[in-house]
Amino acid sequence: MHPFTYAKAADMREALNAGWRGGRxxxxxxxxxxxxxxxxxxxxxxxxxxxxxxREVVVTGRGGLRIGALxxxxxxxAHPKVRVLYPVISxxxxxxxxxxxxxxxTIGGNIMQRTRCTYFRDVTAACNKRxxxxxxxxxxxxxxxxxxLGTSDHCVATHPSDVAVAFAALxxxxxxxxxxxxxxxxxxxxxxxxxxxxxxxxxLRKGELITAVEIPAHARPLKSGYLKVRDRQSYxxxxxxxxxxxxxxxGVIREAKVAAGGVGTVPWxxxxxxxxxxxxxxxxxxxAEAAEHAAxxxxxxxxxxxxxxxxKRTVERQLRTVGGTK
Numbered sequence: 001m002h003p004f005t006y007a008k009a010a011d012m013r014e015a016l017n018a019g020w021r022g023g024r025x026x027x028x029x030x031x032x033x034x035x036x037x038x039x040x041x042x043x044x045x046x047x048x049x050x051x052x053x054x055r056e057v058v059v060t061g062r063g064g065l066r067i068g069a070l071x072x073x074x075x076x077x078a079h080p081k082v083r084v085l086y087p088v089i090s091x092x093x094x095x096x097x098x099x100x101x102x103x104x105x106t107i108g109g110n111i112m113q114r115t116r117c118t119y120f121r122d123v124t125a126a127c128n129k130r131x132x133x134x135x136x137x138x139x140x141x142x143x144x145x146x147x148x149l150g151t152s153d154h155c156v157a158t159h160p161s162d163v164a165v166a167f168a169a170l171x172x173x174x175x176x177x178x179x180x181x182x183x184x185x186x187x188x189x190x191x192x193x194x195x196x197x198x199x200x201x202x203x204l205r206k207g208e209l210i211t212a213v214e215i216p217a218h219a220r221p222l223k224s225g226y227l228k229v230r231d232r233q234s235y236x237x238x239x240x241x242x243x244x245x246x247x248x249x250x251g252v253i254r255e256a257k258v259a260a261g262g263v264g265t266v267p268w269x270x271x272x273x274x275x276x277x278x279x280x281x282x283x284x285x286x287x288a289e290a291a292e293h294a295a296x297x298x299x300x301x302x303x304x305x306x307x308x309x310x311x312k313r314t315v316e317r318q319l320r321t322v323g324g325t326k
Contacts, residue, residue: 002042008051012177012209015049020179020207023047027070028104030097031113039123040130054108054211057081064217065089066175069108069210073163074099076107086170086215088224088243092162095228098235108210111164111174111191112202116237117146117157128154129198136198144303145239148311150265151299155198159191159266160237166226168267169243169259170215178208187213191266219247219255227318229262229310238262240311242294242318246277253277253323260294263311272296273315282323291316 007023009015019025023045026032035041054070057079065085067076076082077093096102096110119125119137126135138146138156146156164187172187190203204210224245230236240262247255256277258270272293280286294315295308 001036002039004036004043005045006048007045008048010051012052015047015052015209016177016179016207018045018047019209021045025049025209027106028072028109030101030105031109035114035121038121040121049209059085060214060217062217063220063222065215067107067213067215069212070106072103073097073105073107073110074102076163077102085222086166086224086245088166088169088226088245089163089215091226092166092228092241092243095226096162107163107213110161111167111213112210113161114201115157116160118142120157129157129194129201132197132199139301142303143301145237145262146301146304147265148263148295148298148300148304148307149260149268150193152194152196152198152265154196155194155265156301157194157198157265158237158262159264161267162226162228162238162241162261164191165241165259165261165267166224166243167213167215168269169245169257170218170224171257173214173216174210175212175214176204176208177211178205180205182211183208184214188269194265218245218257219249221249222247222255223322224257225318225322227314227321229314240307240314242315244315244318244322246282246319246323248282248323251281253280253282258294258315258319260311260315263295263298263307270294270315277319282325284320284325287316287319287323291319 024043054068058066077090125137147158174185174190228241245257256274258273260268276290298308
């Protein structure tokens with residue numbers, strides 16, 4: 001492991017000052033410490049922010065939700081307001097990692113985690129995300145688990161977070177604090193597609209710190225849930241996943257929020273699926289027709305040609321689970 005200096009921030013001012021000087025924020029450390037052990041990441045200074053007052057879960061407005069950046073994944077999943085208002089968030093968290101990691105990892109750290117691409121984590125392999133300009137070994141290597149949506153000629157790595165898929169579906173906002181004050185970033189703009197700069201993964205500016213993730217109020221009643229398809233049932237990342245939230249009133253779908261994971265370079269919102277659902281009555285036929293749009297624009301690689309069909313089936317199954325059958 002590369003030598004580093006450790007500092008514990010007593011308050012927000014100390015944390016921001018250290019971040020501005022180039023320190024890397026760490027709380028649970030379940031991702032960053034792993035990458036440091038593998039020498040993928042080599043920060044000179046770690047700034048421990050675990051003592052900052054960012055641990056609240058608060059209901060906002062008429063059913064919105066604000067989750068502090070330092071709320072542990074297990075705490076957020078078990079919180080009664082999260083479970084009642086947005087089961088899709090609880091389910092996504094409970095299907096993530098292991099119980100031990102969920103007890104340590106934070107919400108802010110989870111959405112900041114880096115890809116599990118094996119080439120990214122192998123410092124001997126070409127990876128534009130790790131070393132810009134070096135190439136992408138996954139493009140012509142073994143790429144079964146890689147992305148089919150949002151890819152570029154520079155990177156095809158998937159984003160690994162489950163709860164980020166739920167946040168994308170629910171159109172969350174990320175609250176950040178930095179040297180220039182507070183900012184709110186739409187979740188759709190927070191995680192960046194690789195394009196020609198895959199090493200730039202988030203819309204954070206120098207020294208900025210995530211303080212919370214906020215879910216806007218959605219029309220009620222709202223049914224939601226998360227489905228994760230993977231090679232094994234525990235401690236495994238998604239081949240595909242689907243986060244679905246539906247507001248049905250008078251027998252008609254008035255609001256539909258759908259996103260997919262395991263298939264995109266970022267959590268992938270599915271607006272074509274959503275548009276097909278709005279104004280329609282729930283039915284098995286509707287779920288199947290809407291899900292046909294889930295893989296629109298997909299670009300399969302050599303070893304993941306199965307993913308477009310798997311994605312469609314995953315979305316259809318979760319629409320049926322959340323919306324019911326007729």
